[in-house]
Amino acid sequence: MIMFTSLFYLGIFLSLLGFVLPLLRLENNRKAHRTFSYSLSILSSVSFLAFSALVFLKKGEYLIPVYSNAGLIDFTFYVDQLSAFFIAVISVVSLSSAVYSFGYGEHLSHERRKDYMASLLNLFALSMVLVVASYNTLEFIFFWELLSMSSFLFVLFEYGKPGTRKAGLYYFIMTQLSTMFLLLGFFGIYANTGSFNIQPVTSLQNLTLIFLSLFIGFSIKAGVVPFHKWLPYAHPAAPSNISAMMSGVMLKVAIYGLMRFTLTVLPQERWWGVLILVAGTVSAILGVIYALKEHDIKRLLAYHSIENIGIILIGFGLYLIYSANDLNELAILALAAALFHTLNHALFKSLLFLTAGSVVSATGKHNIEEYGGLIKTMPYTAALFLIGAVSISGLPPFNGFVSELMLFQAFLGSYLIQDPLLKSLVVLCLSGFALTSALAAACFVKAFGITFLAVPRSESARDAKEVGKCMIAGAVIPAVLCIVLGVFSLQIFSLMGYRTDLPDMLVIGIIMSLFYAITYLVLKNTAANKVRAGETWGCGTPLSSRTEYTASGFSQPIVRFFKDIYQTREVNERRFYDKQNTLFKEGAGEIHLMKFFEEKLYDPVARSINYLSIKVSALENWSLDTYVLYAFLAVLATVAYVGWIA
Amino acid sequence: MIDAIPIPGIIQAILVLIMITGALIVTRKDLLSLLSMYRLQSLLLMFLALVLYAESGNYVLLQMAVLTLASKVLLIPYIIRRMQKEINISKDISFHYISPAYSLFITVALIFFSYYSLSKTLNELTDNKLFYLGAVFGISLALMGMMVTFSRKKIVTKTIGYLMMENGALIFSIFITELPFLIEVLIIIDLVILVLLAAILAVGMDSSIEEFQAKLERIKHPARNGGTH
Amino acid sequence: MNPAQVLCIAINAGLILGISPFFMGLVKKTKALCQGRRGPPLMQPYYNLAKLLKKERVYSGNSSVIMKATPYINMAAITAAALFIPVACITTPAYGLGNIILFLYLLALAKFFMALAGLDAGSTFGGMSSSREMSISSIIEPITIVVFAALVYTLHTVNFYDMFSQTTIMQPFFQPELLFISIPLFIVLIVETARVPVDNPETHLELTMVHEGMLLEYSGRDLAFMEFSNSIKQTLFMAVLINTILPWGLSAELTAPAILFSAAAFLVKGAFLAVLMGLFESAQAKVRLFALPSLFALAFFFSILTVCLEVFS
Amino acid sequence: MALIEYALFALAVICLTALTKSHRLMSVLSLIHVLSCFLLIYSVLSTPVFPKYYIDENFMIDYLSVYEILIASTVFLLVVIYRKDYLENLLARGFLNKNNLALVYAAMNSLLLVIILSFSSNNLALLWIFAELTTLFSALMIAVMNSQKNIDAALKYVFISSTVMVFTFIGLVLLFTETEKTLGAGTLNWSALMENAKNLDPHVLITAYAFIFLGFAAKAGIAPFHTALPHAYSKAPSSVSTVLSAVVLNIGLFAILRIYSIMRETGSAAAASNILLFYGMLSIVIGSLSMLHQKNTRKLIAFSSVENSGLMLIGIGISTPAALFWVLLHTLAYSLTKASLFLSTGILHNQYLSNKVENIKAALQVQPFASAALIIGTAAIIGIPPFLPFTTKFSILAEIAKYSVFLLIPVLGFILITYAGFAVVLTEAFTRDSEEEKPGDLKKYRAPLGLKAPIVLLLLVILFLGLYTPKELIDLIWNITRTLYR
Known part of the structure; x- marks a missing residue:
């Protein structure tokens, strides 16, 4: 018990130290300071990780008093299995991000900026952990706002770049909007109970209002459609190691909040599950459909975060529906799927952002149309990105598949529901979910294929060099975990005490590698082992990077299929020689892709x-x-x- | 000793006269006559204090009458006169928001408004009809003064408007004799400082050429309105 | 798993692997006869594979390790998927073999890498085919899932082995749900095996090709693997369809006569279905790529209908 | 030291200031004056009898007075430190006439004196007069600069608050008459009114209250009487704007609190708080919406303080002791934070000679200190933890929710707009493409330590108080709460 809490204290202390040190600028060798600060960040992540693992395995609930001030501020933290799980997720990602930053942080342009990066990284990670461990709503908002603020600074980090200011403003206003909704919900609870503590509440006035405002508040921060618009602005603007954390875990903090308040605080109502399921499905589908159209690599990944948050919400919504219908086994499966997908998404999304960051810093470009052929110059990065891509596309035997499989299983169990309408709604959502995962695969074929395969499409892609060891090492951590969590999923579940009859990915993995090995080995020594290098068949015309298939070409069929979703707007400009508009002088016609939510919801x-x-x-x-x-x-x-x- | 004199009648008459001076201040354009109207109003106020003194025999009222005479009839008009000379303009022609004719109608409306709004309160407070009348007229006068402040262009007129508000408030306080004299004195000091300050500032502002320039600048840069020290 | 189960699964997989090229040839032959040609011999696919295995491989200078690894990954994934469908004997396997979602995603894994390989050489054809393949497969996915969900709703299990052991006991012809399911299942079969009206496996014309375009750069042994795995995939979907509506003959016991009988039964049913597919293909014209959604919408409608049938009854 | 001695001492200081010619001496004298205020608080607190009355109970120092004087003195102390270097700069650039220097100092000292006297007035009429006098001295300090716009701003300041404050006098007369009628002898002493509040007629009281409220609302910067503030704050020298917004505004709130606490005892409490809620909401709406299109940093802060006064008014209006506690603590938090903001804009103004966003170029490189201070101060003022305003704002909002969740919804909505306003202006000011706008020909203004130290101090204090609020402070505020809300 003592060891537990001391790990928690140690984590806080190390992070704070890492936050303060680079700001003080004690000596001239700032690089050493930064290295030290990143190391502190790693150490604190490790101690939080150890702490949460212990809590998780002991299945206990712990109250950890840290600091309180005359009844104004009370920093008492509460950690149970749910928060321990999220702390673990946060710590893993911060760990790999910090390792990555050893290399990445030194690429920034100003000395001062490098210092701030090291310092704020610590604050950012710490505030996420503390939000998740909060015991009262004041504390929750305290760290939530610190989190918003530090991430806001990160979004504005490279403020000289075009578009960054817009991204920053968007982000700031949306996060504050989410805070306002949260405050409304929290105070709604406070008005009923008179206490800020995050504890179960039995009866509430204005329950619907409170739930809806909490749901909207957390949805904004999690990037659920239609509140997602800040995400594709903010994530590309932030430095890549931070995008990894923002997308990988910051969104999960909101998911945690939603789960915490709907699961343990508020008395649930039946329709919540339906709302969450529908919201999840809509954002999953729209997220991936928008991602397909996107060619800025980080923005593409940001849209995929929207999709994956949708998937997590689908799982959570199913949980609520099943538990309202007393189907406990299915409910647990759905919740486990949601949580596991939370972890998985954190891993593969941070992996993808980190490797994307490597690509961006190696080429200096954001648009995947300007990449190409990087697998030859950056083989490690390519391999890591591929692991991430396969995981996020939900292909066996990686982790992304396992959580999607669990969700599918949960969906398919819906035949046990009595209410026919609810049942058909679930089936519709199922088909939406299937569409999502197929489109995600299509999108990552595009992302990986256009970025890494074939011939370089620009000078900068041709001259790209593999990134340094630290940046690779940072990405290796989540990559290894992606594989381990996928292949050993069943073993890990049973270790955690969750028994289920899911397919054993270890066996499937062994079978597949066996087949791979057999085909390979059997044919290795046969006669026809000759290999000749040739040219790509191009009907006789010489091929170059100009004749390659492009990303927009790749996604064009899908864009056509879903043209009603990507609405277009035609702009015709005509100029005339005379005032009566009879003598036509010149004109221009344009077709714009409409930013639907921006133009129909945000702008009005x-x-x-x-x-x-x-x-x-x-x-x-x-x-x-x-x-x-x-x-x-x-x-x-x-x-x-x-x-x-x- | 002065039973023969119908004191309530006199008071009513003075109050009506004060209101008439107020109405004139609202409508007149000539700065000099505005000032005289104000002087007249203050004089009437002094008489009111004297009449009330005659009725109640309270020395504070006498002191107040003297104080009013010294400050409002003599000192303040003197300062304003100096200011007028300094600025060298004699007419405040343009009206903002309200033209003179309408302002009279509005004045009537204000009197009724004050009467109906405050009738319940005043009924609770006193049975004395005169106090009632004084209160309604006082508030109306204060509101009229405010009307002058926002409907007239020149700082001089605005200052007179403010002074008229002050007079309206004073009508109130005259009926309540026991308000500590110290406070009355402080109020007057306050008033004098205000008038002085307004005078000094107005010399900086109202000098017509300067105002023209400021206007010009505002036309040139309509968006800009901050900046220099 | 006990040895009997392993053996049973091995028999199923072996049968599928062995018989797949034959079905391929049968479809081709049927089409040829419909078109008034004599067509290649029924065993031609086997000859092709044997020939290709002996030939040297040519790799484009633009291509990378993805191109080289894909045939193996493809084979591994699809062979693994072959363990999931019973064609000759039914058992109750462990480790989630037979899980329908896993089955679908093993096929998806193969498709993912195939699409990547299509992009790898930098050829326009390859890119175009990958793009089309992924687009078509993503819009067919909801239909596939709903069809399978309908199966699950009717049979209350997510495992193929359990499903088909139930259908062998039931009388599928008297189960309207299962008959309904077979229609969208057939469409899924057509789409997944890249056949007219969605794709035309015969041509290498830029306008029409989807699946073939990704294989353009392959040669020798790699091409053999790609062709072979494609034929296995076709057999797998055929087996699902057959077992859903015509499961007679599947044996639940592991004795040589029973197995032989059921294998023969599968061969006959499969041959019948292959001929049907050939006839269907001959009767259809290739649909424009962008007209496909309406076709798929029809299939989706059918599949939802089957679910509704289950839900509201 | 008692109040009377202090007042005499202050008068002496003012006279001396007016006589001397040495800038240094004036500055030192002001410093001594401010320190004597602290001495006053100390001497008042050192004897246990509380509250303390002076001159026939016309003056009274109770816990609330002590608290307000403490805030005022702290702000003044920092402003005095800041002012010397700041004024030197103004003199050097010719914005200020050398002859007016003594006037500036005399006015400043007089302002401090009347502020302290108004906080220690027990008699409401005296409070009113002193409040009026603060208006006049403030106007004088705004007008002293060599610019016509300053005179204009000063005139607005005077006319708007003075005209409305006449109505306060009418209200006081009504109140006096009522006490005369019910109690026999008329009184305007707050302590006596509190004692007898229950006996007074609620109808008359609510009328009197409404009139009195109007005048003090003008002092507190409540919409629609706030209109002079943005102009005044943007035109006045930083040191003056700081005092105006961080101290003078508090007088209005102080007076409203006094009156409202009387009303709370009577049958018209609901109507009284309705008036507060209405004007509070109006201020929030107008303040926040005006911020969104603001191009001037100081006006931005001015409108933020309008919005904030509105929030505090609502906090008072919901009438619970807890809410009052937080409003009072918020007064402290907000005053100090706002002071730091105005002082930071002063440094930026010295650099760019403008408060407008469009003129602020490459500020993060040219004036890193002032920019950082402004950004941190803004973060603090909008309620970003770990600064003190976060806790207080959070708690006020929580208390509003307890009163009515549906009142909270618009409040939160408009608070969000203020956030947006700050964010728009600050990002506009500080993140304009710095690669393009090289500081180049810009002559760098080196802010002396005297300008920087007060800002750092203020920020540290609100940071410290945000994390650790001393028990003494909390006790003090609870004592105030108990005296006001019985």
């Missing part, structure tokens, strides 16, 4: 607030007379009110 809201704001700002017109008039009217109104009530 923003516009109306803007309109109001302009109207209100116009009240301030620099004229004393007007100002006194306002005061005069206010006096009259107040007197009238008083006269009315007296």
